[in-house]
Each structure stands twice: as structure tokens, then as C-alpha cells.
Amino acid sequence: MAKYLLRRLNLFLATSAVLMLVLFLATRMFPVDLGVALTGVEQPTQEQQQQTIKAYALDGSGFSQYVAFLQQRLGGNMGISMTSQQSVAGELVDVLPASFELIIVTSLMALALGIPIGVLAALSNSKATQNVIMALTLTGYSIPVFWLGLSLSLWFGVKLGWLPISGQLNLLYEIPRVTGFVLIDTLIADTPYSMSAFKDAVLHIILPATTLAVFPFTVVVRITRAAMANVMTQTYVRAAEARGLSTAMIVLRHALPNALIPVLKSMGLMLGAFTSYAIVVEVIFSWPGVGAWLVQGIYQRDYTVIQSGIMVVALLIIFMSILIDVLHTATNPLSRKELYATN
Amino acid sequence: MPLLDIRNLSIELDTPHGRVKALEKVSLTLNPGEVHGLLGESGSGRSLLARAIMGIPGHNWTITVDRMMWDGKNLLELDSKERRALMGSDIAMIFQDPSGSLDPARSVGSQIIEAMPRNAELKFWQQKKYKRQIAEQWLHKVGIKNPDDLMEAYPWEISEGECQKVMIAIALANKPRLLIADEPTTSMELSTQAQIFRLLAKLNQVHGVSILLISHEIETLTHWCDRLTVFYSGQVMESGVTSELINSPRHPYTRILLEYLPNEANPHAHKAFMPSLQGSAPALQHLPIGCRLGPRCPSARKQCVAQPLLIHEKDRYCACHFPIRYDENKHDHTAS
Numbered sequence: 001m002a003k004y005l006l007r008r009l010n011l012f013l014a015t016s017a018v019l020m021l022v023l024f025l026a027t028r029m030f031p032v033d034l035g036v037a038l039t040g041v042e043q044p045t046q047e048q049q050q051q052t053i054k055a056y057a058l059d060g061s062g063f064s065q066y067v068a069f070l071q072q073r074l075g076g077n078m079g080i081s082m083t084s085q086q087s088v089a090g091e092l093v094d095v096l097p098a099s100f101e102l103i104i105v106t107s108l109m110a111l112a113l114g115i116p117i118g119v120l121a122a123l124s125n126s127k128a129t130q131n132v133i134m135a136l137t138l139t140g141y142s143i144p145v146f147w148l149g150l151s152l153s154l155w156f157g158v159k160l161g162w163l164p165i166s167g168q169l170n171l172l173y174e175i176p177r178v179t180g181f182v183l184i185d186t187l188i189a190d191t192p193y194s195m196s197a198f199k200d201a202v203l204h205i206i207l208p209a210t211t212l213a214v215f216p217f218t219v220v221v222r223i224t225r226a227a228m229a230n231v232m233t234q235t236y237v238r239a240a241e242a243r244g245l246s247t248a249m250i251v252l253r254h255a256l257p258n259a260l261i262p263v264l265k266s267m268g269l270m271l272g273a274f275t276s277y278a279i280v281v282e283v284i285f286s287w288p289g290v291g292a293w294l295v296q297g298i299y300q301r302d303y304t305v306i307q308s309g310i311m312v313v314a315l316l317i318i319f320m321s322i323l324i325d326v327l328h329t330a331t332n333p334l335s336r337k338e339l340y341a342t343n
Numbered sequence: 344m345p346l347l348d349i350r351n352l353s354i355e356l357d358t359p360h361g362r363v364k365a366l367e368k369v370s371l372t373l374n375p376g377e378v379h380g381l382l383g384e385s386g387s388g389r390s391l392l393a394r395a396i397m398g399i400p401g402h403n404w405t406i407t408v409d410r411m412m413w414d415g416k417n418l419l420e421l422d423s424k425e426r427r428a429l430m431g432s433d434i435a436m437i438f439q440d441p442s443g444s445l446d447p448a449r450s451v452g453s454q455i456i457e458a459m460p461r462n463a464e465l466k467f468w469q470q471k472k473y474k475r476q477i478a479e480q481w482l483h484k485v486g487i488k489n490p491d492d493l494m495e496a497y498p499w500e501i502s503e504g505e506c507q508k509v510m511i512a513i514a515l516a517n518k519p520r521l522l523i524a525d526e527p528t529t530s531m532e533l534s535t536q537a538q539i540f541r542l543l544a545k546l547n548q549v550h551g552v553s554i555l556l557i558s559h560e561i562e563t564l565t566h567w568c569d570r571l572t573v574f575y576s577g578q579v580m581e582s583g584v585t586s587e588l589i590n591s592p593r594h595p596y597t598r599i600l601l602e603y604l605p606n607e608a609n610p611h612a613h614k615a616f617m618p619s620l621q622g623s624a625p626a627l628q629h630l631p632i633g634c635r636l637g638p639r640c641p642s643a644r645k646q647c648v649a650q651p652l653l654i655h656e657k658d659r660y661c662a663c664h665f666p667i668r669y670d671e672n673k674h675d676h677t678a679s
Contacts, residue, residue, distance in 0.1 A: 233401075233402070234443065235438060235440050235443040235444045236443060236444050236445055236446045236447070238394075238399045238438075238444075239436075239438055239444035239445070239510070240446070241399050241427070241430070242397050242398075242399055242430055242435070242436045242438075243430070243431055243435075243457075243458050243513065243517075244427050244428060244429075244430045244431015244432065244517075245427075245431070245457075246427065253446075253449075253457070254446045254448075254449070257446075257448045257449070258446065258447070258448045261448070332448065333447070333448055333449075333450075333497050334447050334448060334497075334499070
């Protein structure tokens with residue numbers, strides 16, 4: 001197991017190094033002076049120029065430049081934003097929690113609804129129920145997320161006026177920032193209106209989370225259904241039946257733990273598509289997350305923001321997919337079987 | 344009253360080649376306290392019969408049966424809940440595929456403990472310890488030396504034989520009235536096989552557990568069983584008390600099985616031509632009509648294209664149009 005973890009860590013480091021190399025090379029292709037692209041200072045003084053050359057080893061060899069680039073970026077120095085003149089690292093700290101909040105709520109929604117419905121689709125005897133569920137998930141899978149977001153906000157936000165369609169919280173509420181997660185901040189805020197602010201935050205997250213949840217939800221339903229249908233034909237389920245266990249016990253204790261293994265694995269595969277969907281959703285609903293921030297940076301040719309936005313998002317995807325792989329191995333005794341005699 | 348009484352059970356399977364009758368008009372009577380052997384080649388439908396009795400049909404099965412009585416109750420009329428209760432306590436089964444019959448995602452111990460009977464006198468927090476003790480006792484009885492190690496392991500970490508022992512312990516722990524043992528000792532070493540059979544025989548004698556023993560080993564079955572039922576390709580050929588069946592087989596198939604047993608006494612046996620029935624058992628999608636032994640049967644005639652009914656005669660059942668008759672005095676093998 002230790003060897004396995006070491007290999008995964010190695011994989012993470014190697015993939016990240018390649019990612020940083022791509023970023024390092026891409027920075028060179030920006031149509032501005034290299035020093036400006038690296039630091040974001042558009043009219044540097046003589047002193048600042050000297051400092052940049054020293055910090056990024058611009059007078060050294062390619063390799064030492066790459067090492068210096070790694071040192072600066074991983075040390076948290078991402079330069080300043082060319083439009084706002086603020087530190088990019090500081091802006092990232094502001095926008096990351098909002099994205100995490102959206103993604104966590106979305107994942108919970110997709111799993112909490114997707115797994116039971118997938119199980120239902122697999123266990124149901126009626127062909128009609130199965131077909132309805134499969135038709136709905138296939139539809140959900142193929143709906144473009146930007147169209148769904150716009151339609152939902154048009155219908156529920158504009159025509160019916162039930163839900164707010166942009167932002168994270170009504171500007172009326174002034175909530176001190178503690179964790180960065182608005183749902184938590186509003187709850188712990190020591191103000192008389194904290195409860196109503198929390199309700200407002202919940203109302204704000206419904207539309208973007210629903211829009212974003214449709215895609216992972218359909219994937220979870222389809223994979224749970226396939227895995228469950230497969231597990232239910234296995235001999236050990238029949239043996240459990242023969243022992244007189246009730247169907248509910250068989251599903252909860254024997255079938256579900258086995259069926260969830262491929263679901264977890266598919267979550268890792270889904271991450272890339274899921275992240276790009278999250279960016280689109282953040283833009284549509286003006287969600288103050290890293291995706292909207294990155295897209296705005298692209299519009300404004302804010303090279304430092306583009307670089308660090310891509311770096312953070314890509315590092316997160318790499319980290320999450322390796323984390324899911326490790327979790328998959330840790331929680332699933334069967335995958336440890338595959339590890340036997342492999343290292 | 345028989346414990347289990349089945350009349351004319353047919354199982355049809357939906358396969359890509361169409362619907363095939365895997366079992367055709369099978370009848371079986373099992374008396375309380377009896378060890379009943381099902382003898383037949385693999386693929387002759389013995390396991391299908393076992394699963395049908397157990398009540399765990401596959402999704403592509405169609406079962407038709409005239410009568411299926413369990414201890415005076417009609418199994419067909421029970422609802423699924425009553426049936427499930429019966430399966431847990433009264434009927435237990437040892438499966439043919441032991442490692443596949445254990446959940447691979449959970450430790451062996453948790454699965455054994457789950458299957459152990461509750462002790463009604465204890466509080467719920469004491470149950471687990473009690474069940475663990477019982478589980479260890481049963482594991483010891485089926486011949487596992489260090490139950491603690493085994494209970495920590497996952498099913499794919501232990502050997503097939505150990506899985507089989509675990510399945511036997513699980514099946515026996517609830518003290519069933521009928522135990523269906525589907526090739527219970529295939530992957531065990533010989534000494535343990537004997538131990539398991541002795542355990543089964545003891546259960547049968549002391550607790551009166553009826554056993555339906557499925558095997559293809561004639562020697563084993565004749566040694567341990569009170570009665571035998573001979574299967575061929577999904578049809579019952581012959582059924583009766585073991586000693587009578589062995590001494591005077593009525594059905595040509597039974598006689599051939601017994602005649603062609605390898606003769607260990609002959610020192611040249613391993614070099615000699617081994618007699619066997621010509622041809623091979625038919626595949627499911629090419630079953631002959633009528634008596635399925637027909638194309639291979641040495642005494643087949645025109646009438647054999649109609650399936651012979653199982654004829655009951657003095658505690659013997661035989662499904663043949665031309666059963667072998669024995670003259671009381673002469674004892675020769677001449678077909679009438």
C-alpha cells in the first residue's frame with residue numbers, strides 16, 4: 001500500500017511538472033514582453049525590470065529559467081493582475097471558495113439523487129419505469145449546459161420570478177468573510193439577519209447548482225444502474241437471497257457497496273468535462289468563482305490571470321483525479337486484489 | 344408425508360438460440376430424514392433443480408410445475424416474504440461456486456456473522472459476540488484450524504476449498520430441515536472431503552436434517568445416500584432406494600453407468616480399452632425429442648420419440664418404455 005501511495009504521489013508530481021512546463025512555454029508566446037507576461041507590471045521601472053530578470057533568471061539558461069519559474073509560481077508569487085493591479089494570489093483566494101461551494105453542492109445533489117434513482121432503475125421490474133428513467137437521463141446527458149442554464153434562468157428567474165439568477169448573495173446583506181463559503185459564513189455571522197441571508201444564499205445557489213448537476217447526475221444514474229444490474233446477477237447476491245436476507249438488506253449490504261465502486265471511478269473520469277461545465281455555468285449565473293474570473297481575464301487579455309487560473313484549475317483536476325484513484329483503492333478491497341504482485 | 348414433493352417440474356430458459364427446455368417433467372420425492380442423491384453429468388440440470396427448490400430462479404427462467412409441496416404447504420402459493428423466511432431457516436444450500444458465492448467487497452467474517460442465527464435471550468449488543476462464537480465453532484466443525492485469520496480475510500484471499508468450508512458452515516448454522524448440497528466437496532483435499540461427509544451424515548442422523556446431495560461421483564453417492572435419482576440431460580431416468588437401484592437397475596442409462604465403472608481390481612485396467620457410452624450428451628440447443636437418451640440408448644426403439652412417463656412401481660420410479668426386467672430366480676440382464 002505504501003508503495004502504491006508513493007507511486008501515486010510520483011504520478012502527481014510528474015504530471016504537475018509537465019503542466020508547469022507547458023505553462024512556462026506558453027508564457028513565452030504571449031504577444032507582450034516576457035517580463036510583463038510574467039509579472040503583470042505593464043510599465044515597469046528600471047528597478048522592477050532588474051528585479052524581474054533576477055527573480056525569473058531571465059539571463060540564465062532555459063532550464064534555470066524553468067526552475068526559477070517553478071520557484072516563483074509554487075511559492076505563491078503569481079504577479080499582479082494587469083487590469084485590477086491587485087495580487088493574483090489574493091484574487092484567487094477570493095474566488096476559489098465560491099467555486100468549491102458550487103461544486104460541493106452540485107456533487108452532493110448529483111450523488112444524493114443519482115444513486116437512489118440508478119438503483120431504482122436497476123431493480124425495477126416495470127419496463128416503463130426503466131425506459132422513462134433512461135430516456136430522461138439520456139436527454140439530460142445531451143442537453144447543452146449553456147442552453148439549459150439560460151432557459152432555467154429565463155423561466156424560473158425572469159418569467160416566474162421565483163429565484164435570483166446572478167451572484168452568490170443579495171448585495172443588501174453585508175456578511176463578514178470568514179471561510180469564504182457563503183452558505184457557512186451567513187450561518188455563523190453574528191448579525192440579526194443571518195438567517196434570512198442564509199436563505200438568500202440558498203436561493204442563489206439553486207439555479208446554478210441544478211444546471212451544473214444535470215450532467216454528473218445523468219452519468220451517476222447510468223453507471224449506478226449498469227453496475228447494480230450487473231451485481232444483482234452475481235452468485236453472491238443469490239447466495240445472500242438463499243440465506244433468507246431481505247431484499248433491502250441485500251441491496252444495502254451486498255449489492256450497493258459493490259456497485260458504487262465503478263461510480264467512484266467514473267467520477268474521476270468525469271472531472272475534466274465537469275470543470276469546463278462549471279466554468280460555463282459560473283459565467284451564465286455571474287457566480288464569483290474561479291471560472292468566471294478566468295473567462296473575464298481572457299476577455300481582458302490579462303495574461304497573469306490566464307496563467308494562474310489555468311494553473312490552479314489544472315492542478316486541482318490532477319490532484320482530484322489522483323485523490324479519487326487513491327480513495328477508490330483505499331475503500332475498495334477488490335482493487336487491492338489487483339495490486340497483488342504488481343509492485 | 345414427504346418433506347418435499349415435486350411433480351412434473353419443467354424449466355425453460357430463454358437463450359439467444361430461442362427457448363430451451365433445460366428440465367423436462369422432473370419429479371422428485373424427498374422423505375424427512377433421508378439423504379437423497381442426485382446423480383448426473385454436469386449440464387444435466389441438477390443445479391437448476393436445486394435452485395428451483397431453493398426459490399432463486401434466474402431472470403430468464405420460466406418454471407412450470409404441477410405440484411411443489413414443502414411439508415404439506417404449497418411452495419407456489421407462498422408470497423415472496425414467506426418464501427424468503429423459509430429459505431433462511433428451513434432450507435439451506437451449499438453452492439457449487441463457493442468463491443463466487445461470497446461478497447468480494449466484505450470480509451469473510453462479517454458475512455459468516457451476518458448469517459448466524461440470533462439468540463433470542465440476549466440483548467442486541469450481546470448478539471455480535473455470541474454470533475462470533477457460534478461462527479468460530481462452526482468453522483472449527485467444518486475443518487478450519489485458525490478461524491480468526493480466516494475471518495479477517497476477504498473471499499478472494501482464501502482458497503476455493505476454504506470458501507467452500509465457509510459456505511458449508513453458513514448453510515449448516517441455521518440448522519435447516521433440508522440441506523441442498525450442490526457438489527459440496529469438489530475443491531477440497533480428500534481427508535477433508537471425508538470429514539465433511541461425516542459431518543453431513545452426523546447432522547442427518549442426530550438432527551434429522553434431510554440432505555439433497557448433488558454429485559457426479561457414483562461411489563460417493565452410493566456410499567452416503569439412502570435414495571438416488573439419476574438425471575440425464577434434464578430428465579429423470581430412474582429413482583429408487585440406493586441398494587435396489589445399484590443391484591437391479593431398471594433403466595438402460597443406470598445400467599450403463601454401473602457397468603462402465605472403471606475396474607480397479609484388474610491390473611491391466613489402465614492399459615485396457617475403457618468402455619463408455621457412444622456419443623456425447625446433447626447440447627441445450629439441440630435436444631432430441633422424447634426420451635433424451637434415445638439417440639445413444641442401446642435399447643432404443645421407435646416408441647422412444649415420445650417422452651416416457653415416470654412409472655411408479657414398488658418404491659421405484661423409472662422413466663423408460665422398455666425397462667429392464669429381472670427374473671426373481673435367474674437374475675440375468677435381459678430386456679423384456
